[in-house]
Amino acid sequence: MMTTGGIDRLSATPMYDQLRQLIIDHIEQDGLHPGDPLPGEHRLCEQYGISRTVVRQALAQLEHEGLVERVKGKGTFVARPRTSESLVHTLVGLYDEVASRGGHVHSDILRHETIEADAEVAAALEVEEGSPIVVLTRLRHVDGDAWSLSTTWMPEAVGAVTLGEDLHETSLYRLLEEHGIVATSGVRSAEATVATHEQAQLLGVSAGSALLRLRSVSRDASGTPIEFFIAHHRGDRSRFEFQLGPEASRGSLVRIP
Structure with missing residues (x-):
């Protein structure tokens, strides 16, 4: 049952923002947990005497903040908390x-x-176009949930050590390190994108859902590229977190013409 508070039509606060706060209060006061259902659009309209547009604005904002999850044909649910990841500013992999x-x-x-x-x-790995390389595409699950879809390309000499290995429960970086191949530098970038139909099916989201696209080239101590990957992370499951300081690694805003 939603909180007994109401919508103040004389308030300077937009009605959708008031409803947003009422839903947050409902989750906190009733001790709801991730996966618990929330009132549907029709019920919220009736209870607070507001339009469906207002309700959808409030739910869209909550979904953007990662507090609720809307599943087509099923309803609205308390979302699982997003997990902070430091994959952008370090050479650590998702596994570690x-x-x-x-x-x-x-x-x-x-x-x-x-x-x-x-x-x-070829350009990313600094090899000739048409050169033999090893490609590895993985659907990554974190604690049982579909999390990211990644494709890694490696020069043949690097990728050859991975062929025939069971990578279902293993870190690729750890496997490479066992063969003396260690990433010591690299460049990674992150950008917002939306899920294609194929990506959506694999990740368990709707086509057009927000994704975080991570692109990376890693190099060994000699400066030679050892891998190039592109990973698409579910926007409702993860967020990238940066540790900042006066001498932090430099980044840049890239303007796309």
Whole structure:
């Protein structure tokens, strides 16, 4: 049952923001947990005498903040808290990032084979176009939930050590380190994007849902690229967190013309 508070039509605070706060209060006061259902749009309209537009604005804001999750055909639910990740500003991988906080990562291997490098991959790995490389595509699950879809390309000499290995429960970086291949520097970038139909099906979201796209090139101590990956993370499951300081690693805002 929603809180007994109401909408003040004389307030300077927009009605959708008032409803947003009422829903937050309802979650906190009733001790609701992730996955618990919340009142639907029709019920909220009736209870507070407001339009569906106002209700949708409030729910959209809450969804953007990661507090609720709307599932088409099922309703609105308390969302699971987003997990902070430091993958953008460090060379740590998802496996070790999650393991450091006691979580578990499982990977479904969708592709793992030797192919010829196209122009984009060749440029990133600094090899000739058409050169043999190893591609690895994984659907990553964190504590049982679909989390990210990533594709990693490696020069043949690097990727060869991964072929035939079971990577379902293993860190790729740890496997490479066992063979003396260690990432010591790199460049990573993150940008907002939306899920394609194929990505949505794999990640368990709706097409057009917000995703975080992570792009990375890692190098060994000699400066030679050892991997290039592009990963799409569910926007409702994760957020990237930066540690800042006066001497922090420099970043830049890239203006796309």
